[in-house]
Amino acid sequence: MARTTLRQLNGFDPTPARLGQSTLVMVDFQNTYTQGVMELDGWRQAIDAAADLLARARKAGATVIHIVNDGGVGTPYDIRAEIGQIHPQVAPIEGEDIVVKTAPNALIGTKLADLLQGAGHDDVIIIGFMTHMCVLFTAEGVFLQGKKPTVVAEACATRSLPCTTMQGQNLPAEVTSGQLHNSALATIADLYGVVVPTADDLR
Numbered sequence: 001m002a003r004t005t006l007r008q009l010n011g012f013d014p015t016p017a018r019l020g021q022s023t024l025v026m027v028d029f030q031n032t033y034t035q036g037v038m039e040l041d042g043w044r045q046a047i048d049a050a051a052d053l054l055a056r057a058r059k060a061g062a063t064v065i066h067i068v069n070d071g072g073v074g075t076p077y078d079i080r081a082e083i084g085q086i087h088p089q090v091a092p093i094e095g096e097d098i099v100v101k102t103a104p105n106a107l108i109g110t111k112l113a114d115l116l117q118g119a120g121h122d123d124v125i126i127i128g129f130m131t132h133m134c135v136l137f138t139a140e141g142v143f144l145q146g147k148k149p150t151v152v153a154e155a156c157a158t159r160s161l162p163c164t165t166m167q168g169q170n171l172p173a174e175v176t177s178g179q180l181h182n183s184a185l186a187t188i189a190d191l192y193g194v195v196v197p198t199a200d201d202l203r
Contacts, residue, residue, distance in 0.1 A: 006191040016196050017123035017150035018203040020060035023116055025142070026050065027067045027106060027128025027135050029090045032076040032083045039159070040129060041177035046157035050127050051089045053155055053199040063119040064096045067106045069134065104137035113145055123148050125202070126193070127155035132184040139192045149193030150202070153185055 007014065029050060032038045040046070057064055066086060071077030078084040079100065092098055099112045107113050116124060124147045126139050135156050139149045160177045189195040196202060 005189065007189070010191075013148065014194060016194050016202050017125050017148070019057050019062050019125070021062075021121060022057075022123040022125050022150070023063040023065060023119045023121045024054070024057040024125045024127075025065050025067060025106070025112075025116075025138065026054065026086075026090060027126060027138055028069050028130070029066075029087050029128055030068055030077065030079075030084055031087055033129045033157070034087060036076065036083070038076050040157040041159055042157045043129070046129070046155055047087055047089050049152070049155040049199065053125075053127060053152060054090055056199060057125070058093075062125075063121065064092075065112065065115055065119075066090075066092045066096060066098045067112070067128070067134075067138070068098060068100055070100050070102055104134045105141040106134065106138040107141040107145065116142070116145065116147060121147075123150060125150050125152065127152050129156070130158040131156040132158050132180040136184045136188060136192075139188050143192040149188070151185065151188050151193055151195045152197075152199055152202070153181075153195055154198045156181065156185075158184070 033040045034043050068079050069077045070079045097115055099110050101110050124142050126149050128135050142149045158177050158180050160174050163175050185195045
């Protein structure tokens with residue numbers, strides 16, 4: 001049975017963003033998600049899709065903003081070390097802003113809200129790592145700022161997580177990366193923004 005979303009109940013526009021009239025926010029495409037303890041399932045395919053979308057956005061004249069998470073010296077998110085730097089396949093070029101954050105919502109304690117306002121676009125395209133964490137909470141934050149997020153599913157990825165066993169219940173040993181990815185996208189699509197499968201689905 002098809003469910004009515006909160007977006008439908010509120011009459012929000014279901015139209016995806018148009019590249020040339022949007023701000024593209026690249027969330028946490030850091031090396032830490034491609035290796036070691038934080039390696040994500042499907043990161044290669046997601047970065048390939050992100051690189052393609054980034055090239056299209058630049059050609060279309062979209063504003064591009066890169067986000068990185070700084071976990072501090074010696075952590076898997078140390079932006080002073082290679083592990084915390086942006087993957088070279090989607091590295092910034094001259095003129096593109098880089099926002100350093102310390103919370104899943106990239107608007108908390110950063111200049112991102114000012115940059116989005118300055119770009120002058122209502123539509124904000126969001127892609128990146130991890131779908132269930134920083135992509136989800138940044139989409140929420142952008143929505144609460146009065147902007148219109150569009151998330152491109154193929155350019156996001158996450159990882160499987162353990163599932164704790166509650167007393168009296170037998171739960172699966174883990175929630176798979178696919179389940180988390182789809183759940184996060186469903187949450188976004190319920191209220192916070194439009195979700196499209198691929199960049200080809202953008203207007």
